[in-house]
Ligand SMILES: NC(=O)C1=CN([C@@H]2O[C@H](COP(=O)(O)OP(=O)(O)OC[C@H]3O[C@@H](n4cnc5c(N)ncnc54)[C@H](O)[C@@H]3O)[C@@H](O)[C@H]2O)C=CC1
């Protein structure tokens with residue numbers, strides 16, 4: 001299985017799952033455009049990609065701003081000489097109960113998790129069409145895109161929305177040879193979960209670490225997920241072995257949510 005020489009853009013690549021995906025796809029042979037709000041972090045990941053023998057560029061961009069996402073895709077093509085796969089990975093969490101969440105808070109997370117994913121779909125699909133080539137679009141959903149979780153209700157709504165966009169885009173873009181799929185991780189030990197656990201403690205009074213431990217204790221395979229676990233599945237979605245798959249959002253969660 002190889003994506004040797006392909007150009008892949010990964011958003012939210014500065015840390016956590018996005019960094020894991022960038023490094024895995026570099027090991028698979030791809031050149032990587034690393035996109036994140038945090039310039040310092042993507043520069044460090046770029047050094048790691050280069051140490052694996054692949055090319056890497058960094059683009060500081062906010063995925064919630066449509067023009068910045070289109071500019072990032074153009075820059076990736078210009079500097080790396082092609083454009084084959086986008087991984088719309090960047091996202092934020094929000095731990096609030098439904099009765100107190102504000103309009104501003106709802107708008108912010110929808111702008112990043114949903115609109116940001118839509119801009120990535122638009123920018124990548126436009127580029128594939130302009131280049132008259134096939135391409136792959138891969139979006140970050142979640143277990144929370146298959147089940148609404150208490151205190152993660154608006155976050156869950158955004159991840160259900162990502163699945164809706166994935167299905168609709170797959171139908172609209174299949175005729176152009178563009179596939180659109182999503183990955184749905186479970187409990188991955190990144191900074192996002194540190195923040196969720198802290199906010200859960202504030203909301204419920206649970207001791208720090210207790211919410212994370214409770215979630216992990218529900219995983220059939222008996223351990224928290226790592227970015228590498230997610231990246232291994234994204235490697236499949238990015239490569240030719242998934243060519244006959246589109247519009248899907250499989251769970252890769254160690255056995256936590258069963259559908
Ligand atoms: N950590 C987990 O357990 C799970 C995470 N996910 C999803 O996976 C994706 C990655 O999650 P993690 O690596 O855990 O998160 P993280 O919080 O560790 O890293 C997210 C990265 O995205 C960047 N980012 C945030 N907003 C951005 C914006 N507007 N524009 C550009 N970059 C931005 C951040 O700077 C950061 O580098 C997210 O979409 C998340 O919802 C899904 C299921 C489980």
Ligand SMILES: CC(=O)C(C)=O
Pocket residue numbers: 093142143144149152185186187188192196
């Ligand atoms: C962060 C996330 O997607 C959860 C709650 O699993």
